Amino acid sequence: MAVTFNTIPDEYRIATDEDLKARILARKAELGDQLVVLTHHYQRREIVALGDYAGDSYALSKIASQQDAEYIVFCGVHFMAESAEILSQPHQKVYLPNPLAGCPMADMAQIGNVLYAWDALNKAVPDSKIIPISYMNSTADLKAFCGENDGAVCTSSNAEKAFKWAFERGEKIFFFPDEHLGTNTANTLGIPKDQIAIWDYKDRKLGGNGVADLQRARVILWKGYCHVHTTFRTEYIEKMRREIPDIKIIVHPECPEDVVQAADASGSTKFIVDYVTNAPAGSSIAIGTEINLVDRLAHTFNDKKIYELSGNTCAMCVNMYRTTLNDLAWCLENLDSIQPITIPDDIVRNARIALSRMLEIQG
Ligand code: 13P
Ligand code: SF4
Numbered sequence: 001m002a003v004t005f006n007t008i009p010d011e012y013r014i015a016t017d018e019d020l021k022a023r024i025l026a027r028k029a030e031l032g033d034q035l036v037v038l039t040h041h042y043q044r045r046e047i048v049a050l051g052d053y054a055g056d057s058y059a060l061s062k063i064a065s066q067q068d069a070e071y072i073v074f075c076g077v078h079f080m081a082e083s084a085e086i087l088s089q090p091h092q093k094v095y096l097p098n099p100l101a102g103c104p105m106a107d108m109a110q111i112g113n114v115l116y117a118w119d120a121l122n123k124a125v126p127d128s129k130i131i132p133i134s135y136m137n138s139t140a141d142l143k144a145f146c147g148e149n150d151g152a153v154c155t156s157s158n159a160e161k162a163f164k165w166a167f168e169r170g171e172k173i174f175f176f177p178d179e180h181l182g183t184n185t186a187n188t189l190g191i192p193k194d195q196i197a198i199w200d201y202k203d204r205k206l207g208g209n210g211v212a213d214l215q216r217a218r219v220i221l222w223k224g225y226c227h228v229h230t231t232f233r234t235e236y237i238e239k240m241r242r243e244i245p246d247i248k249i250i251v252h253p254e255c256p257e258d259v260v261q262a263a264d265a266s267g268s269t270k271f272i273v274d275y276v277t278n279a280p281a282g283s284s285i286a287i288g289t290e291i292n293l294v295d296r297l298a299h300t301f302n303d304k305k306i307y308e309l310s311g312n313t314c315a316m317c318v319n320m321y322r323t324t325l326n327d328l329a330w331c332l333e334n335l336d337s338i339q340p341i342t343i344p345d346d347i348v349r350n351a352r353i354a355l356s357r358m359l360e361i362q363g
Contacts, residue, residue, distance in 0.1 A: 008326060008327070008330045009330070012326045012327075012329055012330040013326060015326070015329070017046070017325055020325040020326060020328075020329045021046070021050065021325060023329045023332075023333065024050050024325065024328055024329050024332055025050070027329075027332040027333055028050075028332070031071065031332075033068070033069060034069055034070045034071060035069055035070070035071045035073065035332070035335075036052050036053070036063075036064075036067050036069040036071070036072055036073070037050065037051045037052050037053075037073045037075065037328075037332075038051060038052070038053050038055070038060045038063060038064060038072065038073070038074045038075065038076070038084070039051030039053070039054045039055075039075040039076070040054075040055070040056070040057065040060060040075065040076035040077070040080060040320065041054060041055065041056055041269050041273065041290075041292075041293045041296075042076075042269075042290040042292050042293050042317050042320035043075050043076070043292065043320060043323060044292060044321060044323070044324070045292070045295065045296050045299065046325060047075050047323055047324075047325070047328060048296065050325075050328065051075060055270070056155065056156075056157065056268055056269035056270045056273075057076070057080055057083070057136045057137070057155050057269075058136065058155035058156075058157045058158065058268070058270070058358075058362065059270060060074070060076065060080060060084070061080070061083045061084060061087060061136070061155075061355065061358075061359075062359060062362075064083070064084035064087055064088065064094075065084075065087040065088075065359065067088075067092070068089075069092065070091060070092060070093065071092075071093055071095065071335050072084055072088065072092055072093070072094045072095070073094075073095045073097060073328070073331055073332065073335075074094055074095065074096055075097060075323045075328065076096070076101070076320070076323075077096075077101045077102055077103045077106075077317075077319050077320060078096060078099075078101060078102045078103065078106070079102075079103055079106045079136065079137055079138060079139065079140075080136075081094050081095070081096040081341050082139070082140045082341055082343060083136065083140075083143075083153075083351075083355060084341075085340075085341040085342075085343055085348075086140060086143070086343065086348050086351045086352050086355055087352065087355055087356075093335070093340035093341075094340055094341045095331055095335065095338065095340050095341070096341060097323050097327040097328045097330070097331035098322045098323045098324070098327040099339075100319075100322055101319045101320065101322040101323055102319055103137050103319060104226075104227060104319070105137050105177055105178060105224050105225060105226045105227075105254075106137045106138050106139055106177065107139070108177045108201070108222070108223075108224035108225070109134075109138055109139070109142055109176045109177035109201070109222055109224055110139075111139065111141040111142055111145060113201045114142055114145060114176065114201075114222075115145070116204075117174075117199055117201060117207060117222075118130075118132070118145075118149075118174070120205070120206055120207075121174065121199075121206070121207075121214060121220065124206055124211050124214045124215075125172070125211075125214050125215055128170070128171045128172050128215075129169070129170035129171055129172070130170055130171070130172045130173070130174050130220075131149075131150060131151050131152075131166035131167075131169050131170040131172070131173050131174070132145065132146045132149050132150075132151035132173075132174045132175075132176070133146065133151055133152055133153070133154055133162050133163070133166055133173055133174070133175050133176075134146045134151070134152075134153050134154075134175075134176045134177070134354065135153070135154060135155070135156075135159070135175070135176065135177060135178050135181055136153055136154065136155040136358070137177065137178065137226075138153070138176060138177055140343050140347050140348075140351050141347055141351075142176060142177075143350075143351035143354045143355060144346070144347040144348075144349075144350035144351040144354070145350070146351075146354040147349075147350035147351055147352065147353030147354035147355075147357075148350045148353075150169060150170070151166070151354060151357075152165065152166070152354050152357035152358055152361060153351075153354045153355050153357070153358040154358055154361070155268065155358070156181055156252065156253050156254065156267070156268035156269070157267075157268035157269075157270050157271065157362070158358065158361055158362045159181055159182075159185040159253070160185055160188055160189065161361050161362065162358070162361050163175075163185055163186070163189055163219075164189070165357075165361050167218075171218065172217060172218055172219070172220060173218065173219050173220065174199075174220045174222075175219060175220070175221050175222065176222040176224070177222045177224030178221075178222075178224050178225065178226065178254055179198055179221045179222065179223050179224060179225055180225060180226075180229070180230065180253070180254050180255060180256055180257065180260075181253050181254050182196075182219065182221035182222075183196065183221060183257050184253040184255075184257060184260050184266065185253070186219045186221075187257065187260075187261075191218055191219055194216060195216060195217055195218040195219065196217060196218075196219045196220075196221065197209050197213050197214055197216075197217035197219070197220045197221070198220075198221050198223050199220050199221065199222050199223060200223045201222060201223060201224075202223075207220075207223075225254075226254045228254075228290055228315050228316065228317045229251075229252050229254035229255045229288070229289065229290075229315070230254075230255065230256055231310070231311075231313045231315050232251060232255045232256070232259045232288040232309055232310075232315065233259065233311060234258050234259055234262045235311065236288075236309050236310060236311045237249050237259065237262045237263065237286075237309065238262075239311075240286045240307065240309065244284050244286075244305075244307075246284055247284040247285065247286055247307070248264045248265070248279070248283065248284065248285050248286070249262070249263040249264050249265075249285075249286050249287075249288070249309060250263060250264060250265045250266065250267070250271075250272055250275050250285060250286075250287055250288070251263040251265075251266050251287070251288030251289065251309065252266070252267075252268070252269065252272065252288060252289040252290075253266050253267065253268070255288055259288060263288065269289065269293065272287060272289055272293070272297075273293075273297070276297045276301055276304065276306065277301070279301075279304055281303040281304060282303070282304065282305075283304045283305070284304075284305040284307070285304065285305070285306055285307070286306075286307040286308070286309040287306065287307070287308060287309055288309040288315070289315070290315060290316065290317050290320065291308055291310075291314055291315050291316045292316070292317075292320065292321065294306065294307075294308045295308075
């Protein structure tokens, strides 16, 4: 059974936040260069404050690949820690402080369904070279599948470059698992609508397509989505513009196409952080992304007016929110007895090919 908040020893459950922070800092000081703590931008503010690096999934995977520390503690979700493990060196161990922190979107592309779709698609369009590209938000075996089949991994910060890279190598792209990032990237590249097909993995034939649709398509998108970023609506944008006429709206490209098109700008988590950092004092900015990042930006840049772009919903990634001070203290004080991330060697080998291509594409 995975050790979670409910099962970590009582001493970590009942400790005060101040005590937990002191213990985390003491353990970090004790381990020095042997330890690095990575925190994704969507983590709770108190977790980010205790990390050595904060970043988006691309930046953190790059930082992880450049580390020499024996212990890499990744405060994020499962696919991020897995990616760090794939890129790590043999002497390193990667830990996810709360093992229940997953990504529902990554789980929408199970390898069995992907292999079925790959076979059916290649039979439907046997004369086309298809390049599989997987978003970073995916399981290790899907990344390995891409590595094995001349494909690559991308993040929201290099999806466009990855699509261009793929079109230099094949006629069609099969993109997993986020339909919306795929649609928004295809739109940026000017790919006409009739050359974009959606593969509904619940349909056991051709993902809901006819052979002619797939022959015409240059981009085939897995029908997965992020339940956080698909809560945003164009009505919220219209309302914000009515209430605050000089507001700028920026959103993450996991948002639906109409929201991205109605916004002033769209980009990765890093893009959003840079946009807010570089905006002049006094600017009004509404952000369509995970609430903990918006909250931290509002707190950090209190000379700017930062709003969350939400209607009646709260765009929180509960999986990112799972990691608490209790988990981090427990993890750091028990590194030699708790289970690090483990991935079978053949999956690591092929997934590393796809992730290394991602790092090369980004430059
Ligand atoms: P980034 O790649 O921008 O870090 O985003 C990861 C993610 O999970 C977005 O929902
Ligand atoms: Fe997954 Fe969405 Fe959470 Fe990102 S915000 S980790 S895509 S569920």
